[in-house]
Amino acid sequence: MAILIVFFGVSILNKLNTIEQQLTGTKKITLEKKQNEFDDSLLREEVRQLLLEGKKIKAVKRVRERTGISLVEAKQYVDQFEL
Template identity: 35%
Template sequence: MEYILIIIAFLIIINVTAKVNKLEGRIKRMQYTLDQVTKQSGLPENPINDELRKLIKEGEDVKAIKKARETLGLSLIEGKEYIDKLKFND
């Protein structure tokens, strides 16, 4: 009986993990689409980006990540990715 419950729990975890991965992929595609629409429509960039670029230029990447996290509500990994994107796309 215990083995059946363990197997069921394991299958549920695998199923949830697969759905989360699928959702993450959809979110990345949606973000890419939004970025493209923003570029093509001429919408202004997020105003915080100028301040973040200044911190990056000064070699203050950690401060830039912290500022991005505080301002945009990002996780540590998302903040790092955001700053890396600003750093390498300029």
């Protein structure tokens, strides 16, 4: 009986791991799609202007609003425009 419980437990953990890997892949695809949906040139210009005005936090916020990406990803996006 205990062997069956252990077997089913391991089986469930394997299935959960597979599902987690699939969700991670789906999340990456969704993020790439979101990044491609917005007009990159307009956003770039807006980010550059906000950085010239010393408004880095507002630039990061604007990127997040327009793209739906995470805070870390938005900050990395803005950082590439800094001199």
